[in-house]
Amino acid sequence: xxxxxxxxxxxxxxxxxxxxxxYTDLCEPFMQALFHGRDCFFGxxxxxxxxxxxxxxxxxxxxxxxxxxxxxxxxxxxxxxEYPQCVSRLRCNxxxxxxxxCIRMFNEDWGEEDEEEKQKVHLFEVxxxxxxxxxxxxxxxxxxxxxxxDKQDVDAALKxxxxxxxxxxxxxxxxxxxxxGNAVAVxxxxxxxxxxx
Numbered sequence: 001x002x003x004x005x006x007x008x009x010x011x012x013x014x015x016x017x018x019x020x021x022x023y024t025d026l027c028e029p030f031m032q033a034l035f036h037g038r039d040c041f042f043g044x045x046x047x048x049x050x051x052x053x054x055x056x057x058x059x060x061x062x063x064x065x066x067x068x069x070x071x072x073x074x075x076x077x078x079x080x081x082e083y084p085q086c087v088s089r090l091r092c093n094x095x096x097x098x099x100x101x102c103i104r105m106f107n108e109d110w111g112e113e114d115e116e117e118k119q120k121v122h123l124f125e126v127x128x129x130x131x132x133x134x135x136x137x138x139x140x141x142x143x144x145x146x147x148x149x150d151k152q153d154v155d156a157a158l159k160x161x162x163x164x165x166x167x168x169x170x171x172x173x174x175x176x177x178x179x180x181g182n183a184v185a186v187x188x189x190x191x192x193x194x195x196x197x
Contacts (some may be wrong), residue, residue, distance in 0.1 A: 001130040003095035003177055004102035005185070006123045006193075016183040018128065019091035023072065027090060030073025031080075038154050045070055045152045067149035073174070074154070075144070075161045083165035087134050087178045095126060095133070095177040099192060106193060125187040132181025137169035 010016065028120040034059035048066025072089060077084050096102035102123060110118050147153040169175075 001128055001133065002125050003128055003133070003184070004099055004123065004189075005093065005095050005126045005183075006102060006106050006121050007185075008120050008122070010124060010185050011143050012040050012124070014185045014187055016093045016185065018180040020087070020089075023069070024090050026069040027073035027076055030070045031077045034074060034077045034154075036083040041070075041154055042075075042152060045148065045154075061170060067145055067164060071141070071145045071148050071157060073159050074148070075141070077163040078158060079165055082162065086165045087180050089178065092178045092180045093183055095128065095179065095183075097135075097175055097177060099189075101175065103192060103196065105118050107196075121193065122188055123193050124185040125189055127186050128177075128183045129181050132179045133177045134167075134173055134179070135177055136164055136167070137173040138176045139170050139172070139174045140164045140168065142174075143170075144186065153160055 005016070030041065030044055033040040045066070048070060052066050075089055076088060079088060096105060105122065106123065110121055113172040142159050142161050144164070147160065150167035
């Protein structure tokens with residue numbers, strides 16, 4: 001099946017490495033905290049907020065998104081304990097089902113960057129075995145992220161994680177495909193990104 005993916009490092013004919021960025025170490029402390037209970041996890045969130053403030057003042061904000069790593073850690077905890085048959089968000093590649101969704105997601109992720117940075121990102125058609133793909137509604141993940149970031153609401157985030165891995169979706173789903181299977185970049189179609197000025 002042909003799906004779409006953007007990357008700064010990929011080239012045509014490359015095989016995609018699931019979880020190649022390996023952010024597990026940023027999520028693991030949150031998973032360990034949740035194992036010890038909600039209070040421990042909440043303490044980690046407060047510590048993360050403090051570190052965010054420190055890193056933000058040091059102009060290192062890129063690495064300071066404690067809510068992202070907490071949300072990913074919480075999702076991985078739920079997946080491991082309740083949905084072990086599902087693909088791990090930490091050990092997979094992400095794809096879009098259609099080109100317009102991929103361009104929209106690129107604009108959400110890279111829209112505020114300058115042109116020089118945007119030019120480093122390439123868009124690809126990727127071939128992936130259809131049976132290795134799991135379709136998920138990223139808006140459910142986003143709601144969990146917001147629950148952690150805005151309110152430190154662990155119970156709401158856990159509820160969203162369960163919905164996500166159960167394959168539920170909202171009224172207006174925003175689909176993403178997850179796969180830990182073989183994937184090959186078959187065609188660079190970056191011109192679609194460059195044409196949208």
